[in-house]
Amino acid sequence: PxxxxxxxxxxxxxxxxxxxxxxxxxxxxxxxxxxxxxxxxxxxxxxxxxxxxxxxxxxxxxxxxxxxxxxxxxxxxxxxxVDPDEVRRAAAVPLNLRAMLGLPPRAPIAANVAALEPAKDQRTLIRAAHRARADRPDLHWVIAGDGPERHALAAEVRRLDLADRVHLIGHAAQADALLRESDVVVMSSRAEGLGTVVLHALALGKPVVATAGGGLSEIVPPEGLVPVGDADALARRVIEALAHPSPVPLPVRYxxxxxxxxxxxxxxxxx
Incomplete structure (x- = not known):
């Protein structure tokens, strides 16, 4: 060669x-x-x-x-x-996420799709869910993925009495459909090289809230960014995104x- x-x-x-x-x-x-x-x-x-x-x-x-x-x-x-047309085709296959979780048809969902490992920092995401509950008791948080942090994250959900609001669903074979059926896509990572999940979310016209870690700040608008590890800021931005969704289109360069x-x-x- x-x-x-x-x-x-x-x-x-x-x-x-x-x-x-x-x-x-x-x-x-x-x-x-x-x-x-x-x-x-x-x-x-x-x-x-x-x-x-x-x-x-x-x-x-x-x-x-x-x-x-x-x-x-x-x-x-x-x-x-990513190929936005391919993402949309994959997302068009129904997942029926709310029915799968036993939720009301219009229950708001904030979704995180990532490996369950320390670098993805879903502990901050769970703390954000705890902070947000007082203002948005109807909000459900879905964490899709597997990894070494699964048991620790499940224990944190129980400790904060969030078992009815935070759903650890394991690996999602239909990740694009999950994103499409969610209201906000959330990334809590300490750092990402770029963030392919965010690219898929943008291709699907979904609002994104993310930590300003690594390449995430290059693809998420400033109003959707929060400091790494800041559960309070993450909760506030997710609530704002639900109240005033403002998705941005996938830039051509991505x-x-x-x-x-x-x-x-x-x-x-x-x-």
Whole structure:
């Protein structure tokens, strides 16, 4: 091959070794492109440092790469993108979320779709549900996902006496339908490389409330952002979004076609 594109850390390691092997059979080694999706610090000995170009999915990710010493000319920002038509087609298959949970047909729902792990900080989301209950006792919070925090989060729900308002439903096979049937999409993450769930929510015309962690602040309007870990602010913004929903359309630069164009430009710069 003329070029190898690795899309995660494990793939980068394999690609580095594959390129070394290929040099024995070729005069020139294939160029290596790696995509970086997270805002965590880059290890000094990371295989990522062997790439000819690194695609950052957001400016927040690019900033972490530059801080780790990557040359600016080798780091290209190409935002992740989704196909809005495909998202809408997937969302059109009914989930009947309220009926599944035994809720009234018009019960308001704030939905979080994310792995249940510390970085997603659903504990703050649950505390926000507790704060919001006095003002919006009719509001239900749905947390869709699995992970190591599940038991701890369930215990927190019980401790705050929220079992009838916070619903941990596990992995959602119909995530797009869940987003469509919700009233507000909420992200409580400490940091996100970008936030694919938010892109899906925007494609579906849903209001989004999110923490200003990592790339989330690049795609969520300022009025939808709250400080990381601030349960009070999260509760207030969700209540405001329910009362005055103001969704924004998915920007063109976050579509799959724009992403493909950007990645092809990176390839052409190396070949």
């Amino acid at each position: 003329d070029l190898i594109h690795a899309h995660n850390n494990h793939a980068v390691t394999v690609a580095v070794w594959a390129r070394r092997f290929l040099t024995y059979a070729r005069t020139a080694a294939p160029r290596l492109v790696a995509t970086r999706r997270v805002v965590f610090p880059v290890r000094r000995r990371s295989a990522l440092r062997h790439a000819d170009a690194v695609v950052a999915i957001s400016e927040a990710v690019r900033a972490t790469l530059l801080a780790a010493g990557f040359p600016a000319g080798e780091v290209k920002t190409v935002p992740s993108g 579509t799959a076609s724009a992403m493909a164009t950007g990645v092809l430009a990176v390839y052409r710069s190396l070949l």
